[in-house]
Amino acid sequence: MTLKASALITTAAALAGVAAAYPSSLQHAKIVGRQEELLEEYDYIIVGGGTAGLTVGDRLSESGEYTVLAIEYGKLEREGWRPGQTTYNITSLPNPELNDRSFSVGIGCIVGGSSAINGQVFQRGTAGDYDAWGELSGSEDTTWTWENILGYFKKGIHFTPPPEDLAEAFNITYDLDAWGQDPETKIYATYARGLSPGVIPLYDAMRNFPGVDVPTDGAGGQNGLYWFTTSMDPDDSSRSYSRTGHWDGLDRENYELLPTSKVRKVVIEDGRAVGVEVHPRGNRDDITVVKARKEVILAAGAIHTPQVLQLSGIGGEKALEEAGIDVLVDLPGVGANFQDHHYIPSVSFRWTTAPETPELDLTTNLTGRGIALGAFLGMKAVSPDTYEALSDALEAQDAAEYLPAGTHATVVEGYARQKSLYARAMRDNSLSFLECMLGGSPSCSPQNVHPVSRGTVSLNATDPEGEVIVDYRAGSNPLDIDIMVELVKFFRRYITGGDLEAYGAQEVSPGADVGTDEELAAWARGTIIPSVYHPVGTAAKMPREWGGVVDEELLVYGVEGLSVVDASIMPTIVGGTTSMTVYAIAEKAADLIKARA
Structure with a gap:
């Protein structure tokens, strides 16, 4: 395996036709059709181009002050696409209490994430759902309550x-x-x-x-x-989904999207996230390192954000050692608390x-x-x-x-x-x-x-x-x-x-x-299905001593310059579909990130 600071020839061959495949009538920010077109360094790198990732990318790039790269495992589908091969192929372990049945883990594998394929049911939880997050912060000064987050619902959603x-x-x-x-x-x-x-x-x-x-x-x-x-x-x-709301119609040279690519791990040096290792989808050996000047933002969702953290050496000590991964930060809450x-x-x-x-x-x-x-x-x-x-x-x-x-x-x-x-x-x-x-x-x-x-x-x-x-x-x-x-x-x-x-x-x-x-x-x-495709909680925003993974600023404990912005930060699930809440989380996170820029 070789690490390269610029893109690789094989990646170019794999992705050469990507940019040309999208209709010229669609205005958007810059699609990186070849990995060799990547800059060596961006202000912000977002891992995941789904509901949260595209929202944060839009907000961080809108001033033109910062360069932003979003990396998405799924494809950027052309106009007229229909939901089909746009989900990950994951099956759960057998569930003993549900007669040993296994279940499909239906999450979006596409630019736009699950907001591109869900049932379009658009709901909020009760005020108590968000006040619970405040209570579980362990802080009287929390800004994660219904009163605080309501403004981000209003900012992020246009009601008709x-x-x-x-x-x-x-x-x-x-x-x-x-x-x-x-x-x-x-x-x-x-x-x-x-x-x-x-x-x-x-x-x-x-x-x-x-x-x-x-x-x-x-x-x-x-x-x-x-x-x-x-x-x-x-x-x-x-x-209406994150691509139509936060990608299509944009025209920004400072906001780039690399589809059909997988972030293997976050690069951490001296306790700080300084970039990511990325490779083309389906080719693990073709690794490129891309640097982040300010922050790496994990928005890969409640199923894959824990994996990126663990591959980066952040997780429970025992689990990482069993997988042969050096432990950089012992955070037992990574991948736990799944709901x-x-x-x-x-x-x-x-x-x-x-x-x-x-x-x-x-x-x-x-x-x-x-x-x-x-x-x-x-x-x-x-x-x-x-x-x-x-x-x-x-x-x-x-x-x-x-x-x-x-x-x-x-x-x-x-x-x-x-x-x-x-x-x-x-x-x-x-x-x-x-x-x-x-x-x-x-x-x-x-x-x-x-x-x-x-x-x-x-x-x-x-x-x-x-x-x-x-x-x-x-x-x-x-x-x-x-x-x-x-x-x-x-x-x-x-x-x-x-x-x-x-x-x-x-x-x-x-x-x-x-x-x-x-x-x-x-x-x-024999009848219960344990998922309405609303996975949350696997990198919870709680105190570290309560099994939390991120703090009130959504920064990962024990690492500088690394945050999580997706449904995995919810300490408890909300009493409704999760997409509207993820938009609000992303809107709030963008303000938090810009405030510490």
């Missing part, structure tokens, strides 16, 4: 209200004070137009169900029943007598994306008879009991604090535990949006530069199975009682013969 007739017909209410409408912001939050009038009886029934609140706008920090937005351009209904939303694909019924579908007098054409209504409920609303017992049980657990054997004491301490916070939230309704999207049929895919189990993302010790080992460990804390049982029971009560009782809903799945809690738990273990 629904047509008046649509809003009136479906009771879509919104709060402009919770949103931004900067005309220069090109990441859009738009209400779907393809709504079914058949959802209105379900909306009315949920609105009247005991314990369910109806906030003016779910983006304002409250949970309950509300209409949520999609990441969609309001003019042509096309996907994702868990869901059951379908709890479904059929009507004996279907509710009458209202006739609507609309000028807005009801076409396009459909489901845009969700119930986001705390445990007190989901399970008024058992939420206190669940809270007590979680609080009473030994924090180490359901973590992987040998988990470092600092990681155990961080989880103990998360566990205490979640137990409190079960009682005070500050966090949602159920997300149930509602369409026009009597069915739901209940999501546990705050699971209490924790997984890991780790190196393959026999091939550290190969794909990582993902272990969801879903259900390893048995309370997650208990919580899912309560979510299913809630939907059963809702669809067969209250305003919907007259329609005689008959259960299809799991079926009336699955009646007891024990039977439901057994059914759930």
Whole structure:
């Protein structure tokens, strides 16, 4: 293997056609089609050209003062591409508590990252989700709370209200004070137009169900029943994602993108990150070193940021030694604290007598994306008879009991604090535990949006530069199975009682013969999917003594000039889809980085 300060001939051959393949009608910053075109040094190098990476790259380069390079493993697809071979091919370890099933780890492998391929559901968590991050900072001076981060939601997202007739017909209410409408912001939050009038009886029934609140706008920090937005351009209904918002349309010589390339490791000299080793996708032996004057920014996502850190000698001492990697910084939290939303694909019924579908007098054409209504409920609303017992049980657990054997004491301490916070939230309704999207049929895919189990993302010790080992460990804390049982029971009560009782809903799945809690738990273990493609937490922003990996400035402990800006910094997952929150993190991170330039 040879290290070279400038690009390599073989890389040029592999990537020679890249720049020419993109339509000249697309204006953007500079695509580096040949690695030999790279500068030897940039002010900032961003590892990852996805949701966070392109956002940070745009913000750091917009003044023209700094040179910025973003390096992305995926391709920069041409206009007209369709989601297909645009995800990583990763399969999780078998999950013992879910009947030893393995699962696809669906993350974007494309410029634009997962924002390019996701379902375009665009949500925020509650105020409590972000205040939890502040509590888990261990600092009274934290700037990571709902109050602090709301401004970055407003900066990063351009909200477009629904047509008046649509809003009136479906009771879509919104709060402009919770949103931004900067005309220069090109990441859009738009209400779907393809709504079914058949959802209105379900909306009315949920609105009247005991314990369910109806906030003016779910983006304002409250949970309950509300209409949520999609990441969609309001003019042509096309996907709004990090590439369209933070790459296409730019014209900057100081902002470069190198696609189809992999960062092997961060180069660290005398305790400071000074650059990266990069090679063409599929050619590990063809290494180039690119230097960073100011900072290396990891934005490779919750699955691959831990790998880059570990390959760079930053991680748990035991894991690095097993992989034959010299330990530069012993950070046991790297790759720990892994979280994702868990869901059951379908709890479904059929009507004996279907509710009458209202006739609507609309000028807005009801076409396009459909489901845009969700119930986001705390445990007190989901399970008024058992939420206190669940809270007590979680609080009473030994924090180490359901973590992987040998988990470092600092990681155990961080989880103990998360566990205490979640137990409190079960009682005070500050966090949602159920997300149930509602369409026009009597069915739901209940999501546990705050699971209490924790997984890991780790190196393959026999091939550290190969794909990582993902272990969801879903259900390893048995309370997650208990919580899912309560979510299913809630939907059963809702669809067969209250305003919907007259329609005689008959259960299809799991079926009336699955009646007891024990039977439901057994059914759930064979049905739960441990990922809604929202991986977070593997480089958590917490104190180092609590298993944290980055500090309040998102700087990696023990290394100068190295930060993390992606979903891996979330100490706890938010109660909604994660993309909007990642945009806000990236907007805030850009300000933090520029402030220390």
